[in-house]
Amino acid sequence: MSIERSHAAGIDDRIPALGYGLGLRPVHYADFLRGPQRIDWLEIISENYMVQGGKPLAMLDAIRRDYPVVMHGVSMSIGSVEPLNRQYLADLKVFAQRIEPAWISDHLCWTGVHGVNLHDLYPLPYTEEAIHHVVTRIRQVQDILERRLVIENVSSYLSYAESTMSEWAFVSAIAEEADCHLLLDVNNIYVSSVNHGFDPLEFIAGVPAERVQQIHLAGHSNMDGFIIDTHDAPIIDPVFDLYAAACRRFGSVSSMIERDDNIPPLGELIAELDQVRRIAAASTGQTAHAPERASCPV
Template sequence: MNASPPYLGFGLGLRTCYFEDIIQTQPDIDWLEIISENYFVDGGKPWHYLDQIKERYPIAMHGVSMSIGSTGEVNFDYLSKLKRTIHRVNPAWISDHLCFSSLGDFNSHDLLPLPYTEEALAHLSERLRIVQDFLERPLILENVSSYLTYHQSQMTEWDFLCALHHQSGCQFLLDINNVYVSARNHGFDAMDYLNAIPKQAVAQIHLAGHSDFGSHIVDTHDQPVCDAVWQLFECYAQSMPRVNTMIERDDNFPPFETLMAELNQAKALAPMSWRSHG
């Protein structure tokens, strides 16, 4: 399953604090991305607003707790809830993170990177097949930021992603902020990473902020997109066919107009061809 999602343009992460702004002002946004798990309930405030919003805007679904890289049994209870939500939302595409967050009964509530080994590659490819067969939909995987590496790793993260794409057809949600965070923390060149990923493997881009502590930086997604990430995006985009791109903010939420200004900055930095939906 490797069908590419439709090109929709430039979007925002839909968060509860912006429900009223979007419904009342109907801003010029091409699409919105929801956190899948927030809609596993049958009703309530999230669905009250989403049912109105999705009448006007295409919706993508982004999960945070699938833990596809886990070595435990596949969580079919979770996948059943996700599948029911997919049927109700009818999203343009679905995504989650290339990571693990649980080990047995332990849940770290964090997105932990995998060791980049042939064994992990085979394991992840098989898990991806199982998940996609159950959901009957392709699953796009996002690169996570990292603060440690494994002695066991046999390849770079970008070589691992390339191998996963060639082996499974998997496409990726490239979070350029996450690439920058990992590059700073581990001392590699972020453009080497971005340029290594096959162009046809990139289905979506996230742009977000982080917290800089000097000796290391942390992917907090609670700050504006920094100049270095904007520069990475602009440079990377020039060599790419158009890619669905969005601004992601998960905490410390600014006025809605501030996020719209960031979205407009992304449009301005992208090639002109990205601004056409035809």
């Protein structure tokens, strides 16, 4: 089944905002199993659960009964020049049919060469040739998965001499031409803006609002002025300020916190998520509200 190009007719077909969520991590399984948490939804790393049986899948099956779930992948390598991994995509589709996520996302990057996964997210040159290449591959993936893909901007630590445009122009062109949605990682925008010396507000202003399906927030590490996206620390004020600008531009968008190292107790992350709620409410003129009980699955 081909994905219809509804945006060509100006239709905003994003899934309604889920609220405020967290990335599901094994260290917090017991907390979710004990009872409802003040969280609206959960994001899972797809590859961690694409297995036959085992504890992670059993935990996910138990926890997802109480929360909407979205799938976030790290190995699609949509920007690679190597052929798409059809077996991976087939497995991803089967897994999605099992857990019924609200959407599926991955990164605008390449992750390996010669069949070897380098376990990192490498940026692309911002060129017309790269746009055409990635758009073709996203369309193929969307036809295989029979749903729109949500693509995330990555943090970067180098630039290509071949680039002919800004990152936000590159991301926007791909989203429009592939007719996909965007996962806007505000922390990645901030990290790259410091590393490359651009105004992060230009990025926020430069992407199509009707394409932004989700927002990521996270902490990072500052190495004497060079910033690394490590997801191992609380969110800093400049990132929160950028998130406030994103909320003013995009309105209510499903927003969540990523934490992958130095993971604190769940209560600390929920307190940080409450701050995200307050910023979003103040920036959009709404009332901050945390759920008293877990949301029902979508």
